[in-house]
Amino acid sequence: MSLLDRELAGVVMTPDNIRTKKLSLVANLGVAVAAFVIAAAVVLGFGIGNWVLIVVLGWVFYLVGLLYAAGRVEGRRAARNRAWKSLIYSACILAILPLASVVWTLVSKGVGRLDGDFFGTSMNNIGARDQNGGAYHAIIGTLEQVGIAALIAVPLGVLGAIYLVEYGRGKFAGTVRFFVDVMTGIPSIVAGLFVLSFWVLIVSPWFNDGNPRFSGFAASLALSVLMLPTIVRSTEEMLRLVPGPLREGAYALGVPQWKTILKIVVPTALPGIVTGVMLAIARAAGETAPVLLVAGGAAAINFDPFNGNQSSLALFVYQQAGDASKYAPARAWTAALTLVAIVLVLTIAAKMLARRNSLTR
């Protein structure tokens, strides 16, 4: 078909005019005002809701009105573009809202007990009528348990991922990958039960004159079981992103494979690996069930993770939130705020550490 034929058939895409009319800001604002006024009138007129419904309804009216107005002024294509754009912005705001709400709630409610007493004392000998008492023991527990869990899970997970990406071929690697996927979905209570039946009931009696014993270390084991698949999967993804020519470049210099992995591949993927590890640590720090099952929880300070009950911040929040004392909820909020702050500080520190090694443009 020649160009002339296509023009006659009306299938030529060439526009006659490359200029387009823009919907003016005044019209835009006008639509917005009208939408919210109508929404308010509907809601208040029928008496069916409060300001939340007005905002939601007004937003919907505004989107529809904007689409209509833009369609009249700017044409179909531009209007559709506007519609999608506003939908995406709306979705973004919707996604941020709960997050901002969580942060605000945590800060506003947690700030009440943010005092020296909270960070300096435990819950030992604190009764229902005592308004002081703190989470010192729980902070120690969280730091020790998560720290040990990370010491176990990070090397194992990163090395496992290196095996899967760089060496693993054939059936065995496929099996490992499958079970790592399965493990990703393990509920934390199952990990806790596993450690309870295996470590606390079978192994720990060997070290304690035949009596089973709760310990923070048992909690670390359960947490490392939870962290391991997350670390393996995220590290694997990151290592796969390292371009093959980079490895070949190192091989071509006569660098052995293990050194190529250690000095070229892992450093290139490091920022991503750190992000994955921090996600796993954050998840582990927030786990309550395994700690409750195998560390038992405690009101007093216990520095020794291998001996005796320990608490953790997540467990502390759970216990205080359910406590009958009227002073307990404030402690729970502050403990939750502390937990979030610890994870945040750790993440920022890890990111900065990873960035220091790589070059900046």
Added chain:
Amino acid sequence: MAKRIEASNVSSYYGSFKAIDSISMTVEPKTITALIGPSGCGKSTFLRSINRMHEVLPNARIEGRLTIDEQNIYDPDVDVTAVRRLIGMVFQRPNPFPTMSIYENVVAGLKLNGVKKKSALDDAAEQSLKSANLWNEVKDRLNRPGAGLSGGQQQRLCIARTIAVEPQVVLMDEPCSALDPISTLAIEDLMFKLKDRFTIIIVTHNMQQAARVSDKTGFFSIDKTGDPGRLIEYDDTQKIFSNPTQKKTEDYITGRFG
């Protein structure tokens, strides 16, 4: 120093697919040999089998004999990393290590192979960068990232990195295909300079380049897609480009192919 390479009846397979069929050629020391031919005819596969780089891909294997100064590099007791130390390689796309500075990139091969002495490394970095015609452009920013250089500079950085480990043979897999004419010229000049010290084998799609730089030229071709690539003709560059014996070669270099 530079070594003779002899291939006799080299065939290469990816799984059950035969990529090249019994290639035999001898490459003399301190010469530049160009491999030309249409895409998919096995030039790169042959090149990568010279330093056993094809083994990086799973299921790749080779038949035949490939010797470097009478030593078969496919003997079972041969250490593949030693072969690659002897036979360096420059790739089609520049691949500087992104986490390393210019300086670290150049000395990467030495450092990762255990050279620790700072003065030796400094010396090697300067010499290699000078050999690669890059020293004047980067000497004031050796600590900047290698990935921040332009494409042509990156490729010369990769060449500097390759020659820093003092290989005997340098393989180049279309080293100029991603570069502009000026950078290409810089790299061709560089190849003439390196010829005094290294044996160079270059794969190229640019026939003018092959005619300009090489002493000998090998023409590869396939009969049809799916067939293994064969070496059709291998002779002095001048002979290939002025008076080839094979009809196919003549068709290809005069642009009548396909």
